[in-house]
Amino acid sequence: MNIFGFYDDTPRDSGFQAALHQLDGTPRASAAAVQGAITETAAGCTSPVPAWVPAKRVIGAETPVWTIQARQVIRFAAPAGEGADVVACLLPGNLGGPAAAAMVGRRSALSPGCVGGKSLPLRPASFALRRSLPLRPVTVAVRLVAESSSRRVSTFSRTVR
Numbered sequence: 001m002n003i004f005g006f007y008d009d010t011p012r013d014s015g016f017q018a019a020l021h022q023l024d025g026t027p028r029a030s031a032a033a034v035q036g037a038i039t040e041t042a043a044g045c046t047s048p049v050p051a052w053v054p055a056k057r058v059i060g061a062e063t064p065v066w067t068i069q070a071r072q073v074i075r076f077a078a079p080a081g082e083g084a085d086v087v088a089c090l091l092p093g094n095l096g097g098p099a100a101a102a103m104v105g106r107r108s109a110l111s112p113g114c115v116g117g118k119s120l121p122l123r124p125a126s127f128a129l130r131r132s133l134p135l136r137p138v139t140v141a142v143r144l145v146a147e148s149s150s151r152r153v154s155t156f157s158r159t160v161r
Helices: 029-040 097-105
Strands: 067-069 073-078 084-092 114-119 125-130 138-146 153-160
Touching: 073 084, 073 138, 084 097, 084 125, 097 138, 097 153, 114 125
Parallel strands: none
Antiparallel strands: 067 073, 073 125, 084 114, 084 138, 138 153
């Protein structure tokens, strides 16, 4: 709990005037509420404090909803519950999840067949990737990396035939 002051400051025109007690010692209404909260919690917490476990993935990252138009244009959004850098690539062939994750992990937004963006809470990065002709199987791989820790990564992939 953070209590800014027990008594108002002097001088009245330029000091802090929202303490628990007025300058003359008269308690404000909030003083009783603070006293009650202190009394209720004087014995400490009654439930065990859960252990903190760091996140291993991008918070709020979800599997993209893929839309494929005329078998050539693949549209999707990469949502996240925190700021994340996103790289999306069209990889040749039918790759499984681990292989796609490894391959997109070695690429950047500047790599051939890849684009980049930034995903923010309630503002997913949107992409439209175009397959070249002739149409051969490709794997769309999306990698999100948390802005706050590059160790937290989420990867999603899908093969398009």
